[in-house]
Amino acid sequence: MAQLHYRRVLLKLxxxxxxxxxxxxxxxxxLVRLASEIMELNRLKVEIGIVVGGGNMFRGAGLAAAGMDRxxxxxxxxxxxxxxxxxxxxxxxxxxxxxxxxxxIRVNDVCEDYIRxxxxxxxxxxxxxIFAAGTGxxxxxxxxxxxxxxxxxxxxxxxxxxxxxxxxSADPHKYPDAERYRRLTYTDALRRELKVxxxxxxxxxxxxxxxxxxxxxxxxxDLKRAVYGEDVGTLVSELTIHSQEQG
Numbered sequence: 001m002a003q004l005h006y007r008r009v010l011l012k013l014x015x016x017x018x019x020x021x022x023x024x025x026x027x028x029x030x031l032v033r034l035a036s037e038i039m040e041l042n043r044l045k046v047e048i049g050i051v052v053g054g055g056n057m058f059r060g061a062g063l064a065a066a067g068m069d070r071x072x073x074x075x076x077x078x079x080x081x082x083x084x085x086x087x088x089x090x091x092x093x094x095x096x097x098x099x100x101x102x103x104x105i106r107v108n109d110v111c112e113d114y115i116r117x118x119x120x121x122x123x124x125x126x127x128x129x130i131f132a133a134g135t136g137x138x139x140x141x142x143x144x145x146x147x148x149x150x151x152x153x154x155x156x157x158x159x160x161x162x163x164x165x166x167x168x169s170a171d172p173h174k175y176p177d178a179e180r181y182r183r184l185t186y187t188d189a190l191r192r193e194l195k196v197x198x199x200x201x202x203x204x205x206x207x208x209x210x211x212x213x214x215x216x217x218x219x220x221x222d223l224k225r226a227v228y229g230e231d232v233g234t235l236v237s238e239l240t241i242h243s244q245e246q247g
Contacts, residue, residue: 005229054080104136
């Protein structure tokens with residue numbers, strides 16, 4: 001039987017990943033499928049943290065571009081992530097799992113405050129921890145929040161779940177001949193301005209030697225394959241880690 005490659009992981013889910021076939025909000029069928037794949041890892045004793053975005057409801061930068069005060073817009077986006085986190089928690093618990101939503105802003109009637117040591121303890125006890133409200137600060141994306149939480153809880157890798165099967169040289173939906181990268185260094189991703197994550201998130205991962213794997217969440221089984229160390233999507237890391245994986 002294959003051995004697990006990672007024992008503690010951070011999964012970054014975009015709000016758009018929860019849309020499924022609906023135009024706004026959350027598609028219950030997507031929630032069920034995601035919860036099922038997450039629970040499969042949980043039963044394998046993988047410790048799981050999840051950062052969820054809010055773009056299926058509100059996106060702070062978009063609202064600000066339309067004229068809204070940026071701080072107000074970002075706070076609305078944070079609240080959207082709390083709603084998504086609660087929906088994901090419910091889906092996980094309906095499949096027999098134990099999940100805790102921890103928010104970077106205080107919403108004590110519906111979830112816990114984020115406290116790093118408590119989050120790590122939840123994970124050690126086999127509870128799935130869903131981090132909501134980003135970093136709790138305006139002007140920071142949920143990608144940056146995912147990088148920060150992954151580093152804080154000592155995750156071995158961060159998985160970014162997207163709608164495409166890795167990182168491309170250009171948008172593959174617009175440019176069918178775009179090249180998909182199997183491996184990248186953070187330096188290359190930053191220099192080429194590839195849309196992996198925002199620069200702040202990439203720099204945090206680079207400076208803390210945290211590998212990142214980008215894959216398509218809509219391909220069933222890819223999350224499990226990634227945990228087993230299979231070469232799905234794109235791996236972004238330092239050259240030393242590349243050499244270890246290739247060896």
